[in-house]
Amino acid sequence: MLQLNKGTVMVLKVTRRDVLKVGAAAGALTAASSLFVGRMSTIRAVGAPKPDLQLTPVEEWVPTTCWIGKQDCGMLARKIDGRVVKFEGHPANPKNQGTLCPKGQGQIAALYDPDRVKTPLIRTNAKGVEGQFRKASWDEALELVAERMNEVRKRDPRLLIWQKGRSKAKKFYDEAFVKASGAMKIGHGAYCSDAGYRALEYTVGTHAVLHPDFKHTKYLLSWGWNITSAGGNKTCWLTWNQQLDEAKKNGIKVVAIDPRARPAGPFADEWVPIKPGTDLALALALCNMMIQSGTIDEPYLKEFTNSAHLVKADGTFVRAGEGDEAKEQVWDKASIGPMDFGKYGNDPALTGEFEVYGEKVKPAFQVFKEHVAQYTPEWAAQKCGINVRQIYQIAEDLRKHANIGATHVVDGVEIPYRPVGIMTYHISQTELGFQQVRAQTMLMMLLGAMGAVGGTLSDWTWKIHKGYAGLDNISITEEPNVYLKNSKYYPINSGNPSIMAQVMVDPEAYGVDYTPEVCIIHMANPMTSFLSQKDIYNGYMKYKFVAVIDPWLSKTADLFADVVLPAATLEKYEGPTSATDQYVGAQTLRTPPMDPLFESRGDIQIYMDLCEKAGILTGEDGYLDQVNKALKMDDEHKLSIDSKPSGEREVFDHWAKSAGYDGVEFFETQSVDVTGPVSAKKRYGYAMDEPFGGAVHRLYGESLLGYQNQMKALDVEEIYWRDYTALPTWREMTMNESPAEYDMNLISFHMIEFKQSRTSMISVLKELAPKSRADINPATAKAKGFAEGDQVIVESHNAVTGETRQITVPLHFTEGLRPDTLAIPHHYGEIAKHPQTEGQGATPNTLFFTGKGYTLNTADQSFHVKVRLLKA
Structure with a gap:
C-alpha cells in the first residue's frame, strides 16, 4: 500500500x-x-x-447481481x-x-482476496491430509479431469458423481452438464429444507415450503423462522423482512415458535419457546383443536382434498372399477351411497361410518379426526415444554383470524380470504421433519388457507411439481443407487451426501453393487457444511479421483481434491435468475463488473472447457445441445451444436435474444427486467384456471402407508419404516434415548453475517463474527458452574450406537434461549485453507450424527442431538 x-x-x-x-x-x-x-x-x-x-x-457504476448470498x-x-x-x-x-446485507457489502473483499485459488492446482501428496499442490495450466488440469471422467463413463456411468452446493445457474449445471456427462447428481440436499420440500410436493404439489401472503396476512406463526438473521422460503432476509415490516404496519400479529428468541426481537408479539424437535406435537394438537371447535373449511376439504375418500380398515381407499380406471369412492349424502370422487353434484360426507361392499369404512377426515383426538393441548404442552395457555391462545387466534367463508377480490378475481399463515423453512430438518411439515400444512388445509388470499403460500407461483405424482408412485427397488434412492431404506429421498458416504464405506450392507470412483464437486464443502464429518471423511476417502470447482481451497478440496479449478466469484456471467419478491415479476442475469481476476474462469466457461476436453461439448445430446434444451432456446437463436461459443457472453446473448431481448447488453446495462405485478391467477392456488392446478390435496397419505407395508415385506428394520404413516404420528425422538447425563438439546443456527459454510474466511465478515461460540441460558450455565466466556467441551451422544463426539467452544450467555438448549452457529470449522479461518473454532456439524434414528424417513438429516457440557 x-x-x-x-x-x-x-x-x-x-x-x-x-x-x-x-x-x-x-x-x-x-x-x-x-x-x-x-x-x-x-x-x-x-x-x-x-x-x-x-x-x-x-x-x-455498472449493474450486476450479488454472488455470495442466497437470493x-x-x-x-x-x-x-x-x-x-x-x-x-x-x-x-x-x-x-x-x-x-453484510455479505453483499463484504464480497468486495472476496473479489480481491489474495488467498483465492489463483491457478489450477494438482495434488502432489496423499489424500486425507493437508494438501500439497503444484500449479498447473488450464489445459493440463482440464485434460486430467476429462481423462478420469471418460474412463469411468465408459465402464459404468454410475461411477461418476457430480456434487453441487448452492449453484446459481441450474440450467447449465444441474441439467445440461449432468445430462451431457451422464453423471449422478448429488446436491446439498438434506441440509437445507428438503424435508419440507418433499412434504409440500407430496401434500399439495408445490415445490417449496411455507410462507405467508404478507400483503394480506393478519396472523402469522413464525415457526422456526430465523426472522432477522437468515432466510426463509425461496429467498433471504432482505425480501422477507421488508415485507414483514410493511405487514407490521398493517397490524399483523406474529407469534414466534422457536427455542431461541433472538431472531424475533421486536417483530414478534409473542415468543413460544418450544423444545427442539417437538414441533410435530404442537401442530397435531392445533389440528385437533381446530376440528373440535368446528373451525374447518368444509367446501375446500370436500372439493379439493381427499378428506372425503372412504378408507377401509387396512388403511387403503375404497375404489370402484378396474386397474388404472378405478376411482376413489366417497359417501354421497344426497344419494345415500358410494360415488366416484369429484362426480358432479355429489355432496360427500366428511364424518361418519358407512358400509360399502360389505365392509365398514370411514371418510379420511373422520380417520384424521379420530387420530388427532389423542393429541390434546395439555399433552402437547408437556411434550413441547411450553405453557398450555399459549397453545390455547394460538388456537383462539387461528379461529378468530381464519375468516372461513370470506372472500377477497384481487385483480378482479374473487378468491377465498383466509388471513392466517405459517412461515417455516429450515426447521423442517428435524428428526420428524417430513411429517411435521405435513402436519403444519394440514393445519392450514383445515382452515382452507392453503393458496388463499392472506393465507399460506408456497412457491412464487402456484404450479404443480413432478414430485406430486412421483412421490405417490414410487417403485421400491432392491438394487438401489449409492444414495439409496427408491430403496427399502428411504423410498422418498433427498440425496443425502452423508448417507452416500456411509454407503460407500460398506455398499454391500445396503445392497449396493458398486462404489463411485470419480467426483466433481462444484461450490460444495461437505467436510464442514454437512453433518457427521466422520462419515464424510471415511466416504470421500473412497473416491479414486476428485475435482473441485471453487474460488477457495475449501476444507474438502484440501483433504480430497486431486485437481482444483479456480472459479471466479461474481466476475462472471451466470443465470438467468428470477428476481420476483412474490408480488412483482422480474428476471435478472449476473453480468461481470470486471474480468475474472488471477487465472480464474467463470463456472459456465469451465464447464464448456471441460466438456470440450471430454469430447461432449458438441453434437446431439452434447453440452451445448443440452444448454439449448434447458434454456428452451428458439430455433432462430439457439447455440450451434457444432462449434464452441467464444465465451459465456455469446451464450447469454443467444439466450437473451431467444427470450425476447435485443441481446445480453440489456442486462449489462439494466441488470433486471421488471415485468410487472404477478397476477392473482398465478399466485393463489384457488385462482388458477383449474384451481390448484388440478391437484387433489392429500390430507390422507395412502401411498405412505403402502411404502411402509412394502418395507416391512422386505424385512427392513422398524427404525426405517416407522415414520411412513398415512397420517402424521407423534413418537419420542431417538435422541431422547441417550443417558440422562446428556441433558441438553443441541441446535445449530444461521447468522446474518455469513452464508452457510462459505464465507467465514472473508475478512470483513469475520470481523463481525470472528469466532464460534455456544449460546446458553445464563441460569443453566451458572447451575453447572460455568461463567460467560468459559471454554467448555460439548460432547454429543448417539442413542443408537453409543458413539460420542466432542468439540471445544466458549460459552456465550443469552436470556433468549430455553434453559435445556445449547445453540452453536453453523458457519465455522476452518472451512478453507485460509489465514482468516485459523482459530475460528469448531462447527457443530462435528457433533451431529447420520444414519439410524438421526436421518429422516425421507433421507433428510436431523440437526438435533443430545449433549452434555464438560470442563475444558
Missing part, C-alpha cells in the same frame, strides 16, 4: 462522491488505494509548488479506473430494493 510520510498530503479530484461511504469494506479500501500507486504526481509536500496536472479518475440481490458496482471499489444495492431489483 501507498505510505504517506508526515508532512505530505494526497490530492484526489473525484467527479462524483468525494469519499467512500463508512460502510465500505476494508477490501474496497485496499483496492482503491492500489489505484494511486505509481501516481506520485498527486502527492506533494506541504508548501511545495502546485503541480500543473491534477488527477481525475474515471468513475462509473442474487441486484447490485451497482462502483468502478474507478476500471476496478470495482464498492457495491450498493440496485434500487430497481424487487428483491432487495436498493439494500444489501
Whole structure:
C-alpha cells in the first residue's frame, strides 16, 4: 500500500462522491488505494509548488447481481479506473430494493482476496491430509479431469458423481452438464429444507415450503423462522423482512415458535419457546383443536382434498372399477351411497361410518379426526415444554383470524380470504421433519388457507411439481443407487451426501453393487457444511479421483481434491435468475463488473472447457445441445451444436435474444427486467384456471402407508419404516434415548453475517463474527458452574450406537434461549485453507450424527442431538 510520510498530503479530484461511504469494506479500501500507486504526481509536500496536472479518475457504476448470498440481490458496482471499489444495492431489483446485507457489502473483499485459488492446482501428496499442490495450466488440469471422467463413463456411468452446493445457474449445471456427462447428481440436499420440500410436493404439489401472503396476512406463526438473521422460503432476509415490516404496519400479529428468541426481537408479539424437535406435537394438537371447535373449511376439504375418500380398515381407499380406471369412492349424502370422487353434484360426507361392499369404512377426515383426538393441548404442552395457555391462545387466534367463508377480490378475481399463515423453512430438518411439515400444512388445509388470499403460500407461483405424482408412485427397488434412492431404506429421498458416504464405506450392507470412483464437486464443502464429518471423511476417502470447482481451497478440496479449478466469484456471467419478491415479476442475469481476476474462469466457461476436453461439448445430446434444451432456446437463436461459443457472453446473448431481448447488453446495462405485478391467477392456488392446478390435496397419505407395508415385506428394520404413516404420528425422538447425563438439546443456527459454510474466511465478515461460540441460558450455565466466556467441551451422544463426539467452544450467555438448549452457529470449522479461518473454532456439524434414528424417513438429516457440557 501507498505510505504517506508526515508532512505530505494526497490530492484526489473525484467527479462524483468525494469519499467512500463508512460502510465500505476494508477490501474496497485496499483496492482503491492500489489505484494511486505509481501516481506520485498527486502527492506533494506541504508548501511545495502546485503541480500543473491534477488527477481525475474515471468513475462509473455498472449493474450486476450479488454472488455470495442466497437470493442474487441486484447490485451497482462502483468502478474507478476500471476496478470495482464498492457495491450498493440496485434500487430497481424487487428483491432487495436498493439494500444489501453484510455479505453483499463484504464480497468486495472476496473479489480481491489474495488467498483465492489463483491457478489450477494438482495434488502432489496423499489424500486425507493437508494438501500439497503444484500449479498447473488450464489445459493440463482440464485434460486430467476429462481423462478420469471418460474412463469411468465408459465402464459404468454410475461411477461418476457430480456434487453441487448452492449453484446459481441450474440450467447449465444441474441439467445440461449432468445430462451431457451422464453423471449422478448429488446436491446439498438434506441440509437445507428438503424435508419440507418433499412434504409440500407430496401434500399439495408445490415445490417449496411455507410462507405467508404478507400483503394480506393478519396472523402469522413464525415457526422456526430465523426472522432477522437468515432466510426463509425461496429467498433471504432482505425480501422477507421488508415485507414483514410493511405487514407490521398493517397490524399483523406474529407469534414466534422457536427455542431461541433472538431472531424475533421486536417483530414478534409473542415468543413460544418450544423444545427442539417437538414441533410435530404442537401442530397435531392445533389440528385437533381446530376440528373440535368446528373451525374447518368444509367446501375446500370436500372439493379439493381427499378428506372425503372412504378408507377401509387396512388403511387403503375404497375404489370402484378396474386397474388404472378405478376411482376413489366417497359417501354421497344426497344419494345415500358410494360415488366416484369429484362426480358432479355429489355432496360427500366428511364424518361418519358407512358400509360399502360389505365392509365398514370411514371418510379420511373422520380417520384424521379420530387420530388427532389423542393429541390434546395439555399433552402437547408437556411434550413441547411450553405453557398450555399459549397453545390455547394460538388456537383462539387461528379461529378468530381464519375468516372461513370470506372472500377477497384481487385483480378482479374473487378468491377465498383466509388471513392466517405459517412461515417455516429450515426447521423442517428435524428428526420428524417430513411429517411435521405435513402436519403444519394440514393445519392450514383445515382452515382452507392453503393458496388463499392472506393465507399460506408456497412457491412464487402456484404450479404443480413432478414430485406430486412421483412421490405417490414410487417403485421400491432392491438394487438401489449409492444414495439409496427408491430403496427399502428411504423410498422418498433427498440425496443425502452423508448417507452416500456411509454407503460407500460398506455398499454391500445396503445392497449396493458398486462404489463411485470419480467426483466433481462444484461450490460444495461437505467436510464442514454437512453433518457427521466422520462419515464424510471415511466416504470421500473412497473416491479414486476428485475435482473441485471453487474460488477457495475449501476444507474438502484440501483433504480430497486431486485437481482444483479456480472459479471466479461474481466476475462472471451466470443465470438467468428470477428476481420476483412474490408480488412483482422480474428476471435478472449476473453480468461481470470486471474480468475474472488471477487465472480464474467463470463456472459456465469451465464447464464448456471441460466438456470440450471430454469430447461432449458438441453434437446431439452434447453440452451445448443440452444448454439449448434447458434454456428452451428458439430455433432462430439457439447455440450451434457444432462449434464452441467464444465465451459465456455469446451464450447469454443467444439466450437473451431467444427470450425476447435485443441481446445480453440489456442486462449489462439494466441488470433486471421488471415485468410487472404477478397476477392473482398465478399466485393463489384457488385462482388458477383449474384451481390448484388440478391437484387433489392429500390430507390422507395412502401411498405412505403402502411404502411402509412394502418395507416391512422386505424385512427392513422398524427404525426405517416407522415414520411412513398415512397420517402424521407423534413418537419420542431417538435422541431422547441417550443417558440422562446428556441433558441438553443441541441446535445449530444461521447468522446474518455469513452464508452457510462459505464465507467465514472473508475478512470483513469475520470481523463481525470472528469466532464460534455456544449460546446458553445464563441460569443453566451458572447451575453447572460455568461463567460467560468459559471454554467448555460439548460432547454429543448417539442413542443408537453409543458413539460420542466432542468439540471445544466458549460459552456465550443469552436470556433468549430455553434453559435445556445449547445453540452453536453453523458457519465455522476452518472451512478453507485460509489465514482468516485459523482459530475460528469448531462447527457443530462435528457433533451431529447420520444414519439410524438421526436421518429422516425421507433421507433428510436431523440437526438435533443430545449433549452434555464438560470442563475444558
